[in-house]
Amino acid sequence: MNGRAASDNVVLRSLAQIGDCGLFLLTLLAAVPRSLRHARETVRQVWFIGALSLTIIMVCGLFVGMVLALQLYHVLSIFGGTAATGEVVALAVYRELGPVLTALLFAGRAGTSITAEIGLMRATDQLAAMEMMAVDPVAYVAAPRFLGGLIAMPLLACVFCATTLLGSHLVGVSWLGIDNGTFWSNMIAAVELRTDVVNGILWKSLVFGAVVSLIAVFQGYTTPPTSEGVAYATTRTVVASSIAILALDFVLTAFLM
Amino acid sequence: MSQRKSYAVGTGLFIVLGFATLAYLATQTTSVANVRLGDTYTVDVEFANVGQLKERAPVKVAGVRVGQVKSIDLAPGKEAADVKLAIDKRFDKIPEDSVATIFTSGLLGDQYVGIEFGHARKMLADGGRLALTRPAQQLEEMLGKFFGAGGAADNLGGTYTVKARFSNVGALSAGAPVKMAGVAIGSVASVQADPVKLDAVVTLAIDRKYDQIPDDSAAAVFTSGLIGSQYVAIQPGGSPDMLKDGDELVLTQSAMQLEDLIGKFLVNGSPGEKKPGTSPDASAGKQ
Amino acid sequence: MTDSARTPSDDEALVRVRGLTTVLSGKTIFDALDLDIPRGRITAIMGPSGTGKTTLLKHITGQMRGDAGEVWVDGVNVPALDRRQLFALREKIGYLFQNSALLTDFDVFENVAFPLRQHTDLPEELIRNVVLTKLQAVGLRGAAGLMPSELSGGMARRVALARAIVFDPMLILYDEPFVGLDPIALNQVLKLIRTLNQTLGLTSVLVAHELEAIKQVADHIYLIANGKVVAHGDPNAIAGDGSPWTRQFFGGEADGPVPFQYPAGDYAQALGFPGGAA
Numbered sequence: 001m002n003g004r005a006a007s008d009n010v011v012l013r014s015l016a017q018i019g020d021c022g023l024f025l026l027t028l029l030a031a032v033p034r035s036l037r038h039a040r041e042t043v044r045q046v047w048f049i050g051a052l053s054l055t056i057i058m059v060c061g062l063f064v065g066m067v068l069a070l071q072l073y074h075v076l077s078i079f080g081g082t083a084a085t086g087e088v089v090a091l092a093v094y095r096e097l098g099p100v101l102t103a104l105l106f107a108g109r110a111g112t113s114i115t116a117e118i119g120l121m122r123a124t125d126q127l128a129a130m131e132m133m134a135v136d137p138v139a140y141v142a143a144p145r146f147l148g149g150l151i152a153m154p155l156l157a158c159v160f161c162a163t164t165l166l167g168s169h170l171v172g173v174s175w176l177g178i179d180n181g182t183f184w185s186n187m188i189a190a191v192e193l194r195t196d197v198v199n200g201i202l203w204k205s206l207v208f209g210a211v212v213s214l215i216a217v218f219q220g221y222t223t224p225p226t227s228e229g230v231a232y233a234t235t236r237t238v239v240a241s242s243i244a245i246l247a248l249d250f251v252l253t254a255f256l257m
Numbered sequence: 258m259s260q261r262k263s264y265a266v267g268t269g270l271f272i273v274l275g276f277a278t279l280a281y282l283a284t285q286t287t288s289v290a291n292v293r294l295g296d297t298y299t300v301d302v303e304f305a306n307v308g309q310l311k312e313r314a315p316v317k318v319a320g321v322r323v324g325q326v327k328s329i330d331l332a333p334g335k336e337a338a339d340v341k342l343a344i345d346k347r348f349d350k351i352p353e354d355s356v357a358t359i360f361t362s363g364l365l366g367d368q369y370v371g372i373e374f375g376h377a378r379k380m381l382a383d384g385g386r387l388a389l390t391r392p393a394q395q396l397e398e399m400l401g402k403f404f405g406a407g408g409a410a411d412n413l414g415g416t417y418t419v420k421a422r423f424s425n426v427g428a429l430s431a432g433a434p435v436k437m438a439g440v441a442i443g444s445v446a447s448v449q450a451d452p453v454k455l456d457a458v459v460t461l462a463i464d465r466k467y468d469q470i471p472d473d474s475a476a477a478v479f480t481s482g483l484i485g486s487q488y489v490a491i492q493p494g495g496s497p498d499m500l501k502d503g504d505e506l507v508l509t510q511s512a513m514q515l516e517d518l519i520g521k522f523l524v525n526g527s528p529g530e531k532k533p534g535t536s537p538d539a540s541a542g543k544q
Numbered sequence: 545m546t547d548s549a550r551t552p553s554d555d556e557a558l559v560r561v562r563g564l565t566t567v568l569s570g571k572t573i574f575d576a577l578d579l580d581i582p583r584g585r586i587t588a589i590m591g592p593s594g595t596g597k598t599t600l601l602k603h604i605t606g607q608m609r610g611d612a613g614e615v616w617v618d619g620v621n622v623p624a625l626d627r628r629q630l631f632a633l634r635e636k637i638g639y640l641f642q643n644s645a646l647l648t649d650f651d652v653f654e655n656v657a658f659p660l661r662q663h664t665d666l667p668e669e670l671i672r673n674v675v676l677t678k679l680q681a682v683g684l685r686g687a688a689g690l691m692p693s694e695l696s697g698g699m700a701r702r703v704a705l706a707r708a709i710v711f712d713p714m715l716i717l718y719d720e721p722f723v724g725l726d727p728i729a730l731n732q733v734l735k736l737i738r739t740l741n742q743t744l745g746l747t748s749v750l751v752a753h754e755l756e757a758i759k760q761v762a763d764h765i766y767l768i769a770n771g772k773v774v775a776h777g778d779p780n781a782i783a784g785d786g787s788p789w790t791r792q793f794f795g796g797e798a799d800g801p802v803p804f805q806y807p808a809g810d811y812a813q814a815l816g817f818p819g820g821a822a
Binding site: 040043044046047050051054090094151152154155156158159161162165184187188189191192193196197201202 | 264265267268270271272274275276278279281282283285286287367
């Protein structure tokens, strides 16, 4: 902490943040067994983080699917390959767009709310009050939100992918007149369970979920207890999460594909 | 307390929904069905050329899936690929003299192994071998046969030039080959638009060796291969007079927009049918 | 260390602070502070803003650690405790935060029940009884279903008080309990502090500025300034003590040992008058 105050350099400050964040992750993981005592709180967080993000995830997924189908149809029609629309949508969404866009939306919707909530709990002494009631705030506040994000992200990514297919089907089949059977059969022939669904959707979204929740919880937990501090912390959550998601996406794609 | 109940119920619903979509994505939109196998028996096949055939590609009889390709190997020192087919036990009445062929589903689709039944009484058993095979048809070769492949003609004997007018030359450009009966006899010297007649004037440089071309021959702009470059084909006529330097070919046929043709074909055709030959056939007939 | 970690528990003082020295970002908060808080009494800690009264409470609960010195609470030296022991100690201490610090996610009932649910596996029936008893004691049994955002400042303070006493602690620390309360709410809190101390037999420590209110409840007053105890004693005696500190603080004078002017350079020079420094 002293080191951070001393260094004005942005690079050093970012490095110090990453270091603090890593240490925080260790604290968090150490608190996870204790937080199982508060399993009910984790369930509540899955509701707040996951279930309440469903609307934005589904609406965005629908539109992403629709615009993808529209664009692909026009490009593919040049080669007479419009029947491949479903296949290309599915591959693009399963492998990249699904996990990445879900994670970005998740950072914007759930990440900020986690940061703001914990930041406000810090600012209004609720965390200190828990300390005083001999309740570990890391185990009671931070860990359930982290776990909640970890559980919710892959599920949200699945829902996002499904609504994307729905959106592309709406535009491709119902509107642009691609044959329904070809749309699905081409997709089914092209998509593979392991590389696309497991490595694509599940692994990526799990990693993104962990990273975004960690950043959100960390920023909230370490924010200066002022309204200004909370405002900055939420901004930092979105910025840091977005960078982390896209950078990790590259790394994961390189490793998993 | 009722508050807490609703969280739990809502969270449960959310998780069930999430797993349901996962199950849906995993089973209904993937080829997981292709991966899952019932009891199968293995048949060995040897192909001279497997083309783009991949493992887990379908094996079909009469267009219906009966199994999949288990492995593709090339034994060292051999020129033929060893392909093992895993065929569903239910389909155990395949005659031993059946023919295995590598087909392509659609023009640009994946390849699969098709089995055409023979007439032998003896049926294939596990570890059996299909002796009769036909290798993958290389689309390029097929098209090449239709359109006639060949390099530019050698200009050793010098050339003479002939003009031809086309209402549409497509993507024809200078340097493109001029072919007769599929064999290159010269090249396109220039492609220019006529400012008065508003058509394209193509100058053909034809090798002097080929000076016995009737002057009522027709010139047409064709495309070599599906997405290949265009060339000028000369179809000899019956006139006793031969073309001379500076003559003009009167009968011309403009470029067919092959992309349009294939576009229509791809959209309308169903993927299972094999129609790649249809379109080239049509244009080849004119040659 | 084990030898000095425990002292006889029949010690008169529940909290004993010895030689506490704390420096926070270059500023000396406590300078070898000595202080005793007797059992079963209400002790008020007063002093100018920024003298570290709240910081002192945080030292007693182990939320902060001094750079030197000892803080003995019920016979254990707080700075020497590990986290587990600290949590065990805190279960015996009630703490009333300045802004009440109610958990915004829960209603009043669940806020009061929170420590019980976290530390015990009592049946729901018993939790309900305990919580309603405590809420009745602060007069808010009827507000059990409200959310913290629906409470006034005084009500929130009382809910927080109910939560602080739900485990029947031996020591309760009040951090500025009167701030921002109207006279009615202030008197309600005042009455609660007094009755709780009498009926539950606990020890209370009060950090506050309201002299009149403190005179009504406190048995003992410590006046802290510049990191030291500058005066202490009976509320009535201390006001008439006559030291410059007490005169300024209790007399409410603008200038005195606590200067009106924040330390600054020469005024005339700052305004640019030549020769100002001379």
